Amino acid sequence: MNPALDYEYALLLPELILAGTAALVLFADAFRREFGVSRRLLPWLAVAGAVVAGLVSLTYAGRSENFSELLTVDDFTTFFRVLFAAILVVLVLGSHEFVERHVRHVGEFYALLLLATVGAIFMSAARELITAYIAIELLSFSLYVAVSLTLADRRSGEASLKYVLLGGVASAMLLYGLSLLYGVAGSTYYAEIAEAFSSGTAAFEWALVLGLALVIGGLGFKASAVPFHMWTPDAYEGAPLPITAFLSATSKAAIVALLLRVFGGPLLPAIDEWQWMVAALAVLTMAFGNLIALQQSNIKRLLAYSSIGQVGYMLMAVTAVSAETSSALLLHIAGYLVTNLAVFVVVIAVHNRTGDERIVGFRGLAETQPFLALVLTAGLFSLAGMPLLAGFATKFFLFQAVASEGFLWLSVVAVIASTVSLYYYLQVIRQMYLYPPDADAERWRPSVTGLVTTGGLLAGMVFIGLYAGPVFELADQAATALFA
Amino acid sequence: MTENDGLLLLALLLLPLGSALLLMLVPSRERSAIIALTAASSLAMFAVSVYVFLSYDYGSSEQFQGVRAWTWMENVGILGEKGIQLKVGIDGIAAAMVLLTGIITMAGTWVSWKITHRTKDFFILLYILAAGVFGTFVMLDLFFWFLLYETAVLPMYLLIAVWGSTRKEYGAMKLMMMLVAASILIFAGIFAIYTEAGLGTFDLEALFSADYPVSFQKLFFPVIAIGCGTLGGLFPLHSWSPDGHAAAPTAVSMLHAGVLMKLGAFGIIRLGFQVLPEGAEFWAPGLLTLGIVAALYGAVSALRQTDLKLMTGFSSVSHMGYVFVGLGTFNAIGITGSVLQMFAHGVMTALFFLLIGAMYDQSHDREIPHFSGMAKQMPVWAAFFVIAGLASLGLPGLSGFVAELHIFIGAFRAYPLVGGLAVLTAAITATYLLRMFAQSFFGEMHPAWSGMREMTWPERAGSAVLAGSILWLGLWPSPWIDRIAATVEGLQGVAL
Numbered sequence: 001m002n003p004a005l006d007y008e009y010a011l012l013l014p015e016l017i018l019a020g021t022a023a024l025v026l027f028a029d030a031f032r033r034e035f036g037v038s039r040r041l042l043p044w045l046a047v048a049g050a051v052v053a054g055l056v057s058l059t060y061a062g063r064s065e066n067f068s069e070l071l072t073v074d075d076f077t078t079f080f081r082v083l084f085a086a087i088l089v090v091l092v093l094g095s096h097e098f099v100e101r102h103v104r105h106v107g108e109f110y111a112l113l114l115l116a117t118v119g120a121i122f123m124s125a126a127r128e129l130i131t132a133y134i135a136i137e138l139l140s141f142s143l144y145v146a147v148s149l150t151l152a153d154r155r156s157g158e159a160s161l162k163y164v165l166l167g168g169v170a171s172a173m174l175l176y177g178l179s180l181l182y183g184v185a186g187s188t189y190y191a192e193i194a195e196a197f198s199s200g201t202a203a204f205e206w207a208l209v210l211g212l213a214l215v216i217g218g219l220g221f222k223a224s225a226v227p228f229h230m231w232t233p234d235a236y237e238g239a240p241l242p243i244t245a246f247l248s249a250t251s252k253a254a255i256v257a258l259l260l261r262v263f264g265g266p267l268l269p270a271i272d273e274w275q276w277m278v279a280a281l282a283v284l285t286m287a288f289g290n291l292i293a294l295q296q297s298n299i300k301r302l303l304a305y306s307s308i309g310q311v312g313y314m315l316m317a318v319t320a321v322s323a324e325t326s327s328a329l330l331l332h333i334a335g336y337l338v339t340n341l342a343v344f345v346v347v348i349a350v351h352n353r354t355g356d357e358r359i360v361g362f363r364g365l366a367e368t369q370p371f372l373a374l375v376l377t378a379g380l381f382s383l384a385g386m387p388l389l390a391g392f393a394t395k396f397f398l399f400q401a402v403a404s405e406g407f408l409w410l411s412v413v414a415v416i417a418s419t420v421s422l423y424y425y426l427q428v429i430r431q432m433y434l435y436p437p438d439a440d441a442e443r444w445r446p447s448v449t450g451l452v453t454t455g456g457l458l459a460g461m462v463f464i465g466l467y468a469g470p471v472f473e474l475a476d477q478a479a480t481a482l483f484a
Numbered sequence: 485m486t487e488n489d490g491l492l493l494l495a496l497l498l499l500p501l502g503s504a505l506l507l508m509l510v511p512s513r514e515r516s517a518i519i520a521l522t523a524a525s526s527l528a529m530f531a532v533s534v535y536v537f538l539s540y541d542y543g544s545s546e547q548f549q550g551v552r553a554w555t556w557m558e559n560v561g562i563l564g565e566k567g568i569q570l571k572v573g574i575d576g577i578a579a580a581m582v583l584l585t586g587i588i589t590m591a592g593t594w595v596s597w598k599i600t601h602r603t604k605d606f607f608i609l610l611y612i613l614a615a616g617v618f619g620t621f622v623m624l625d626l627f628f629w630f631l632l633y634e635t636a637v638l639p640m641y642l643l644i645a646v647w648g649s650t651r652k653e654y655g656a657m658k659l660m661m662m663l664v665a666a667s668i669l670i671f672a673g674i675f676a677i678y679t680e681a682g683l684g685t686f687d688l689e690a691l692f693s694a695d696y697p698v699s700f701q702k703l704f705f706p707v708i709a710i711g712c713g714t715l716g717g718l719f720p721l722h723s724w725s726p727d728g729h730a731a732a733p734t735a736v737s738m739l740h741a742g743v744l745m746k747l748g749a750f751g752i753i754r755l756g757f758q759v760l761p762e763g764a765e766f767w768a769p770g771l772l773t774l775g776i777v778a779a780l781y782g783a784v785s786a787l788r789q790t791d792l793k794l795m796t797g798f799s800s801v802s803h804m805g806y807v808f809v810g811l812g813t814f815n816a817i818g819i820t821g822s823v824l825q826m827f828a829h830g831v832m833t834a835l836f837f838l839l840i841g842a843m844y845d846q847s848h849d850r851e852i853p854h855f856s857g858m859a860k861q862m863p864v865w866a867a868f869f870v871i872a873g874l875a876s877l878g879l880p881g882l883s884g885f886v887a888e889l890h891i892f893i894g895a896f897r898a899y900p901l902v903g904g905l906a907v908l909t910a911a912i913t914a915t916y917l918l919r920m921f922a923q924s925f926f927g928e929m930h931p932a933w934s935g936m937r938e939m940t941w942p943e944r945a946g947s948a949v950l951a952g953s954i955l956w957l958g959l960w961p962s963p964w965i966d967r968i969a970a971t972v973e974g975l976q977g978v979a980l
Contacts, residue, residue, distance in 0.1 A: 324561050388638070
């Protein structure tokens with residue numbers, strides 16, 4: 001294919017805004033003395049950029065166009081653009097106090113978050129393998145640096161180094177796999193790969209299986225699927241908390257979006273060759289993520305393993321990919337993001353107060369700060385898939401969709417895994433409600449932005465839990481665009 | 485029942501949920517406001533449930549009455565036309581269960597006014613539990629049915645672990661994990677049923693009339709029966725029940741043993757008997773066997789207990805065993821008896837737990853051998869206890885007799901040996917109860933208990949309502965039998 005080179009930059013306006021904001025934040029930080037800009041302004045700049053980008057994204061709803069055959073702008077992309085912009089807003093609002101106190105290089109921190117979001121959006125929009133790879137690396141490189149920004153914590157540098165080294169290996173695997181795919185299919189464009197497979201020009205041979213295995217391994221690393229998850233707990237523990245939240249939210253959702261685009265599109269005709277690999281990865285991820293989480297005593301590591309387990313559910317849906325499972329998966333991702341952010345914003349707020357990362361540090365929170373304890377309880381119950389909250393409804397539809405595709409056994413594994421997860425979530429809830437706080441602990445109030453974000457996220461969890469319809473319809477439109 | 489009564493069925497779900505929301509807005513130090521609010525809402529729930537029960541028309545050919553549906557989500561993803569609806573409606577079985585829930589929620593509310601530790605939070609969780617139970621009984625959409633079924637389990641952990649007694653953390657965690665683990669099977673069953681029916685809707689009435697191959701029914705009935713049966717205390721998955729009940733605070737034990745365990749048996753009827761009738765018929769002897777083993781085992785275990793609450797907990801396992809025996813007879817009289825038993829055991833066991841709680845709050849002791857002569861110290865309390873005990877051992881004129889008689893007749897018709905064993909169980913039940921009466925109520929009073937006071941007025945009122953129900957069902961059972969039998973005789977494959 002020789003695509004007409006029509007660089008219609010208007011299609012990329014949201015990303016341009018985000019990248020422009022990143023540059024502006026960096027600039028404002030570097031020259032803040034000259035222009036008399038307060039550091040406190042930086043988070044608000046980032047929020048403003050994300051809000052504008054999110055609003056602009058909405059204007060693309062219903063369209064289906066592409067940027068020079070490299071990036072697709074359709075409802076699927078719009079869905080993730082809005083989602084990622086929203087995550088950025090919530091995260092910055094929920095953590096700006098934390099950043100002021102515990103992060104080196106505040107300007108760079110926000111700039112990296114903005115750039116990582118651009119990478120995440122491009123991952124969901126890519127329609128060409130090299131573009132997809134560059135998008136992944138944009139996200140990863142931003143995060144490699146961001147992980148190392150914790151102030152006065154030696155674990156941070158170590159985490160970053162581990163992440164970079166293992167990430168490099170994964171990238172090499174991914175690239176090798178992509179080159180094998182190119183060798184088999186003769187193109188890097190999704191559309192042409194799909195055509196090559198369905199018309200039979202691409203032979204199903206060992207090179208394909210090896211290529212698929214390497215691609216799945218490389219992407220599995222980025223998604224922290226077991227057995228490629230080793231970096232995850234250390235990176236989560238060493239990173240500043242907002243970056244930990246970002247790793248478990250945007251970064252996971254972006255990789256799932258990319259998997260859906262690739263495995264639901266160009267690689268769908270080769271489903272017999274990869275389905276069992278993804279299924280195995282999903283089962284391992286669900287099982288080990290949740291089992292290892294049982295032994296954690298640090299809240300960040302607990303959430304790291306819990307997010308690994310959550311990735312397992314999403315991989316399971318990729319295994320049984322279809323328009324129906326994809327729409328259920330997108331709904332689940334939306335619910336998961338709301339829930340997970342609620343949990344992290346509370347953890348950040350509590351950390352601001354206590355500076356404690358241990359699970360026992362939550363002791364007596366129900367008495368010192370009942371509202372945050374309620375939100376955290378709701379969030380953890382929702383992650384475990386308990387009713388009245390987002391987790392139950394979205395998991396129910398996701399698992400039902402997978403079962404309807406003939407994978408009842410995978411759904412059952414998933415339900416078992418989420419039952420196991422309830423046990424370790426209850427350990428945190430137990431600390432908050434069953435034990436009195438330390439003798440010198442007093443009642444305290446979180447900041448206004450903390451209250452507003454947690455309150456909003458709680459409302460979101462209950463809304464999706466009881467009336468998922470509107471979100472489900474948006475997810476369905478996005479999934480329909482994907483399979484159009 | 486008219487279609488507008490469907491709004492009342494919805495009110496049964498919204499009353500407790502709304503009260504829980506209102507309670508969140510009340511400051512926790514305003515105790516009198518909390519009490520006033522819970523008093524009003526528990527009375528309202530009771531009144532609505534009595535009205536709903538009485539207005540169910542057993543003469544009508546409509547099996548489900550008061551049916552109202554609001555489309556919730558449709559034509560999106562896996563869902564087709566009318567994919568998920570908020571659909572309410574009851575049959576005769578659900579009517580009886582709604583009444584039971586109304587009675588016990590009200591009595592449970594009254595006795596909980598004593599609680600001083602975080603009273604408001606307690607009632608919020610208790611009403612979420614009540615909403616889950618009411619909702620499961622009235623819901624005719626499988627998605628909401630299961631959502632509310634799980635909602636009834638959700639608050640249990642905190643209710644027991646925060647407000648409970650004896651080994652509360654252990655009891656709470658064991659109960660929660662066993663029940664959630666059992667839900668895995670229900671999940672699997674629901675996924676399979678929805679996929680197999682292929683209708684794109686979770687409407688239960690549509691799922692009742694869908695065609696399932698016999699092999700599918702035989703495969704998935706046990707999945708559903710074990711999943712739901714665990715909540716109903718089905719042997720050998722009952723072990724959460726005595727520990728959980730012993731640890732739970734009074735009102736939670738009442739609601740849990742009184743109503744929540746019935747959800748399990750109700751689930752077997754709704755998803756098992758009504759969706760998979762041929763599977764149910766095939767597996768009925770299995771259910772019956774587990775039931776009779778549970779009845780005997782629970783009775784023998786109760787014989788060995790010295791803790792009053794553990795004794796009642798095992799007694800519950802035994803009495804729920806009868807319910808499964810009744811279901812397993814697969815004839816109309818046996819199943820009718822088993823629903824009657826669900827009601828009878830509900831009010832009786834709630835009364836037991838209420839009374840034990842009233843005593844334990846003062847004595848902080850539940851060891852039967854430590855007590856004697858309590859009838860002199862607390863005559864009203866002892867009188868209520870004797871009513872509950874006599875109902876439990878099946879004295880004619882009280883609720884237990886009516887229910888057990890139906891079950892025994894059904895069992896003798898189906899398997900005479902099982903009928904005989906069931907009667908033997910009743911004899912063991914009489915042994916442990918009468919022995920307990922003799923030890924604790926009569927004889928010389930132990931001086932340590934001379935400071936014990938009679939029950940408070942809310943406790944007496946709650947006991948009176950429960951005891952009244954025991955007598956009503958015992959002396960004039962036809963309102964129940966008419967409604968339940970009308971529905972049971974309509975079940976597919978059930979011998980008349």
